[in-house]
Every structure is written in C-alpha cells, then in structure tokens.
Amino acid sequence: MNMDVAQSGLFPLQRCKIVHLLRHAQGIHNVEGEKDHSAYMSPEFFDAHLTPLGWNQVDNLRKQVKACGLSGKIELVITSPLLRTMQTAVGVFGGESCTDGVNILPLMVENTGHSGRPAISSLNCPPFLAVERCRERLVENDEDVLWKADVREANEEIAARGVKFIDWLWTRKEKEIAIVTHSAFLFYTLQAFGGDCHPIVKEEISKYFGNCELRSMVLVDRSLLGSETSSCNYPGKISHADEKHARRKHI
Numbered sequence: 001m002n003m004d005v006a007q008s009g010l011f012p013l014q015r016c017k018i019v020h021l022l023r024h025a026q027g028i029h030n031v032e033g034e035k036d037h038s039a040y041m042s043p044e045f046f047d048a049h050l051t052p053l054g055w056n057q058v059d060n061l062r063k064q065v066k067a068c069g070l071s072g073k074i075e076l077v078i079t080s081p082l083l084r085t086m087q088t089a090v091g092v093f094g095g096e097s098c099t100d101g102v103n104i105l106p107l108m109v110e111n112t113g114h115s116g117r118p119a120i121s122s123l124n125c126p127p128f129l130a131v132e133r134c135r136e137r138l139v140e141n142d143e144d145v146l147w148k149a150d151v152r153e154a155n156e157e158i159a160a161r162g163v164k165f166i167d168w169l170w171t172r173k174e175k176e177i178a179i180v181t182h183s184a185f186l187f188y189t190l191q192a193f194g195g196d197c198h199p200i201v202k203e204e205i206s207k208y209f210g211n212c213e214l215r216s217m218v219l220v221d222r223s224l225l226g227s228e229t230s231s232c233n234y235p236g237k238i239s240h241a242d243e244k245h246a247r248r249k250h251i
Contacts (some may be wrong), residue, residue: 005181015221016228017169020074020178022061022092022122022185023186023209025054025083030211032073034190041152049113054084057212058091064215065092075174077128080181081112087211089128089180095121126178133165136182146215169219 039045050058055153065071068152071093079089079181089106106119107128137153153161162185185210194202205217 009220011220012230013232014228015226017174017219017221018176018216019169020070020176020214020216021190021209021212022088022178022180023183023211024050024080024082024084024180025057025061025091025212026090027054028049029055030083049083052088053116053174054088054211055091055117058088059169061212061214062092063132066164071125073176074126074178075176076172077126077178078131078134079128081130081132082135082182085135085180087113087115087129089178091117092118093125093178094128095120095123095125096142114145130189131165133161134179134181134185135167137172137184155184158188159192161185163192165189166219166227170221173228197251 001023027045027050029040029042029048029049031051032039033043044220062071070100072094077089077093079085087108089197094107097120104123107125108117108120110119111117137158166189192207194205197205209215
C-alpha cells in the first residue's frame with residue numbers, strides 16, 4: 001500500500017520541552033566592538049555590563065513577556081554567569097523593584113554593574129540558575145576553566161559544548177525554560193539543529209541573534225535522554241476490581 005510521507009512531525013508531549021532563547025541586551029563591549037572588532041578580545045570588556053540602551057531593551061522585552069503571558073509560564077531561568085547575561089535575565093524575568101518593608105533577598109542588588117538601577121526582588125518570579133556551560137567563549141583544560149585575552153574557544157568547540165548543554169536540559173524536570181546567553185553560543189550551537197527541516201525552518205532556528213532578541217523553540221527528546229512520563233495520558237481502561245464493581249451496579 002502506497003502512503004504519502006508525512007511532512008509534519010508528531011512527538012509525545014512528555015518528550016518535549018519549550019525553550020525560550022535570549023541573547024543578552026547591548027553591553028559596553030558591543031558598542032566598542034562595532035567600532036573595532038579587536039575590542040572583543042580586550043580584558044577590559046571580559047565581563048561587560050549593559051549600556052543604557054541595553055537596559056531600555058530589557059525594559060521593552062519585560063513588557064512584552066508580561067503582555068503575552070510568557071512570564072507566568074516559565075518554570076526556570078538559566079543564565080550564563082557573566083554580568084551582562086545576568087542583568088538581562090533578572091531585568092526581563094525577575095520580580096519587581098524591591099520595596100521597603102519586604103523582607104526577601106533581592107535577585108540583583110541596587111546599582112549592579114554601575115547601572116543606576118534599583119534592586120530587583122526575587123518575589124513572584126521563577127528560580128534562576130547560572131550555568132557555566134552556556135557562557136561566552138572559554139578556554140578549558142583538565143584542571144580548570146580559564147579565560148585568556150589572546151586565546152578564544154574555536155567555533156566547533158562552542159557547538160560541541162552547546163549540544164552537551166542542550167542534552168543536559170533533559171536532566172531538568174522543568175518543561176518551559178528561559179535561557180539567557182551569548183550570540184556566539186547561540187549561533188554555533190543552533191547550527192547543529194534543523195538539518196532535517198525545510199531550509200526556511202533551518203534559517204528560523206539558527207540565524208544570528210540580535211541584542212535582547214528572544215526566540216521560542218520546541219526541544220524534542222529523540223533518544224530517550226530524559227525519563228519523563230506524561231501527566232495527561234490516560235490508559236483508557238479500568239482495573240479488574242472497578243470492572244467487577246461496575247457489573248454489580250447493573251445486576
């Protein structure tokens with residue numbers, strides 16, 4: 001029997017996660033790097049903070065994720081441990097500004113990175129997790145993770161690290177996760193995905209991210225990396241005891 005090959009894909013819901021990928025907002029290194037690309041190699045900008053324009057980008061995205069309801073769906077925010085990504089993550093997905101009389105630790109203290117911004121509360125927001133594996137280019141050896149101004153991680157190494165990071169997400173129980181990271185990490189990691197899709201879909205997955213650009217994707221577990229079971233599936237049968245009880249009711 002001849003059957004047309006389906007152009008759509010079906011996957012069990014428990015084998016899927018929704019990931020919201022976000023590049024950090026504009027940092028001071030971006031401004032200098034646009035003038036002179038070699039500035040990206042300067043130790044001065046290794047842990048760059050956001051610019052005033054970057055904070056405006058954060059504020060605009062925060063309004064968007066609240067307006068569309070996304071802020072209430074995210075169960076976990078994962079961020080690179082660098083300052084610009086943490087400022088972006090907390091600014092977009094964190095609580096409101098801290099107020100006097102509320103005894104709760106802030107996610108970000110006042111004037112972090114010379115921002116002139118008030119402290120941001122950890123109240124009414126998802127948990128945050130800083131993860132080294134999704135940070136900017138790094139140098140690795142057997143003993144430690146190091147950064148050197150004149151040595152940068154190769155693109156292929158970024159991609160390999162990124163794929164390991166994506167696989168690691170299946171160890172997490174959360175089903176909807178925001179990931180705040182860097183342009184090179186996103187670009188080279190996502191090149192590994194979408195090879196079996198239409199070229200336009202592949203481009204939608206892997207095209208370069210602008211500052212504070214957010215894209216939402218569905219992550220599919222094709223190889224049983226996770227161990228989740230469905231909370232919605234129903235077997236469609238009753239137990240032997242329930243069946244006997246039902247028969248008695250009809251006698």
